[in-house]
Amino acid sequence: MSDASSKKALICFIANLLRDCNHVAVGASSPIPGAAALLAKAAWSSPRHVNILGSVKNNFLTNGSQELFDCAAQGRIDAFFLGGGQIDGSANINLMGRGEYPNNTPRWPGTFGSAYLYFLIPKVILFREEHSRRVLVDTVDFVSAPGCSAPETYRTGGPYGLLTNKAFFKFEKEKGCFSLKSIHAGSSLEDILDNTGFDFLYDKENTPATPEPNPELLKVLENEVSVKIRDVYPQFSDTIFTH
Amino acid sequence: MIMKIEELASLIKDGCKLATPADYSGVAMAVTRELIRQKKKKLHIIGVPTSGLQSELLIGAGCVSVLESSALTLGEYNPAPRFSAAIKSGSIKLIDATCPAIHAGLQASQKGLPFMPLRGIIGSDILKNHPDWKVIQNPFSQDDDKIVAIPAIKPDVALFHAPFADREGNVWVGRRRELVHMTQASKTAYVSVEKIVDGNLLDDETLAAGVLPNLYVGAVAEAPSGCWPLSFWHGEGEDKEHLDHYKAVAGTQDGFDEYLQQFIFDGEIS
Numbered sequence: 001m002s003d004a005s006s007k008k009a010l011i012c013f014i015a016n017l018l019r020d021c022n023h024v025a026v027g028a029s030s031p032i033p034g035a036a037a038l039l040a041k042a043a044w045s046s047p048r049h050v051n052i053l054g055s056v057k058n059n060f061l062t063n064g065s066q067e068l069f070d071c072a073a074q075g076r077i078d079a080f081f082l083g084g085g086q087i088d089g090s091a092n093i094n095l096m097g098r099g100e101y102p103n104n105t106p107r108w109p110g111t112f113g114s115a116y117l118y119f120l121i122p123k124v125i126l127f128r129e130e131h132s133r134r135v136l137v138d139t140v141d142f143v144s145a146p147g148c149s150a151p152e153t154y155r156t157g158g159p160y161g162l163l164t165n166k167a168f169f170k171f172e173k174e175k176g177c178f179s180l181k182s183i184h185a186g187s188s189l190e191d192i193l194d195n196t197g198f199d200f201l202y203d204k205e206n207t208p209a210t211p212e213p214n215p216e217l218l219k220v221l222e223n224e225v226s227v228k229i230r231d232v233y234p235q236f237s238d239t240i241f242t243h
Numbered sequence: 244m245i246m247k248i249e250e251l252a253s254l255i256k257d258g259c260k261l262a263t264p265a266d267y268s269g270v271a272m273a274v275t276r277e278l279i280r281q282k283k284k285k286l287h288i289i290g291v292p293t294s295g296l297q298s299e300l301l302i303g304a305g306c307v308s309v310l311e312s313s314a315l316t317l318g319e320y321n322p323a324p325r326f327s328a329a330i331k332s333g334s335i336k337l338i339d340a341t342c343p344a345i346h347a348g349l350q351a352s353q354k355g356l357p358f359m360p361l362r363g364i365i366g367s368d369i370l371k372n373h374p375d376w377k378v379i380q381n382p383f384s385q386d387d388d389k390i391v392a393i394p395a396i397k398p399d400v401a402l403f404h405a406p407f408a409d410r411e412g413n414v415w416v417g418r419r420r421e422l423v424h425m426t427q428a429s430k431t432a433y434v435s436v437e438k439i440v441d442g443n444l445l446d447d448e449t450l451a452a453g454v455l456p457n458l459y460v461g462a463v464a465e466a467p468s469g470c471w472p473l474s475f476w477h478g479e480g481e482d483k484e485h486l487d488h489y490k491a492v493a494g495t496q497d498g499f500d501e502y503l504q505q506f507i508f509d510g511e512i513s
Binding site: 028029053054056061062063064065066067069073095096097101102103104105106107108109110111112113114115116117118119120142143144145146149150152153154235 | 390
């Protein structure tokens with residue numbers, strides 16, 4: 001699969017995960033999740049509200065940049081995306097840097113709102129295209145936001161799953177670990193085991209292939225949504241659509 | 244109240260606790276270059292809730308002793324070279340936060356309160372490393388219910404760029420309400436604007452809702468394209484060529500110093 005078509009497949013996959021949501025918020029530099037949210041809205045009018053931070057057209061909030069966090073605390077946001085320079089098997093994420101804090105090398109930008117939103121948005125989808133032992137580690141060097149909390153800790157949200165360019169894992173909250181749900185075209189169980197630095201549950205015989213994107217949905221993406229995506233993520237749009 | 248950029252920048256003293264907006268909210272870059280020309284020292288920058296090129300330049304120029312922020316990001320021009328170098332050498336003190344905690348700390352100051360409680364955060368290394376936050380029991384719950392108390396963040400000055408102001412110093416910020424919160428939390432605000440307009444902004448009710456009244460404002464300076472090379476409110480206007488150039492040269496201190504000489508010390512490009 002070409003890079004453009006595998007990115008389109010990821011967009012369609014994520015769009016399907018957002019179908020049961022009313023309000024989806026997307027961080028500023030997340031073109032694939034942003035495109036997926038716009039696609040789901042265009043295809044099914046669900047989610048009804050898509051809020052792309054940093055975009056003027058796709059941001060309907062009027063009470064400043066704190067309003068998003070207030071919304072999350074009240075349960076008004078159903079889904080959000082987080083990534084991380086490191087993600088471990090307990091769904092802890094590290095956006096701070098590799099090595100020992102505070103003198104990390106490399107240092108990444110920082111934790112942003114993750115230490116808060118991960119607790120308060122029910123469906124947090126971890127998304128990181130790179131599927132390697134460098135990113136998917138046994139234990140993160142710095143916990144920007146924990147995947148699990150003690151039962152007495154107030155937590156209405158958390159990790160739903162982890163999507164990479166090789167596979168989709170669901171997070172099993174009770175067991176506190178990921179389980180492999182589907183393998184994308186071009187990868188295999190062996191490939192995933194080789195490139196994942198943490199232990200996860202899997203079915204040796206029967207892990208399904210990730211379904212190909214629905215042709216109708218792809219058509220909506222190409223014909224209707226590509227223009228909207230170009231407004232928000234011009235450079236990304238140039239790399240996957242031939243306008 | 245209305246003054247030149249040089250004069251406005253001279254009001255910001257060494258050691259100032261300076262609240263600055265994220266790149267999407269109007270960064271006073273022309274004033275920032277003037278701060279570098281005036282060789283400010285020991286600034287404590289608060290990124291509300293994050294910071295970008297502004298802090299990168301101030302750090303590289305040696306103006307900063309503390310960076311309190313939830314991130315320093317140059318967006319697609321990451322990683323920020325002088326920030327990375329400062330972290331490696333330990334030349335600045337970091338107070339790493341998470342976005343809503345910066346807002347909560349400012350909100351406490353805005354309301355004259357000692358702290359604001361905030362959900363989430365418990366179990367993160369952000370909490371473990373933050374010098375000021377405390378975990379307290381929710382006093383209204385019979386159960387074990389811990390919550391993080393964020394002490395008030397009280398900046399000396401809020402510094403940002405806005406579309407326009409009147410001659411009385413009323414500043415129009417539209418729906419960028421974080422600029423209002425940030426300003427009300429600070430002792431005063433110094434604002435650069437695209438233009439100064441005639442009349443009083445509060446006379447027009449449709450404009451008034453988006454006005455930051457001059458009660459909170461200490462100084463205003465006119466600075467057309469005052470966000471350059473950043474875009475203004477994520478609209479048009481990001482100078483991609485310039486930012487690519489910065490990324491290409493700022494990897495070394497020498498390259499960065501040459502950049503400062505060319506684009507800052509040799510004067511404003513108009």
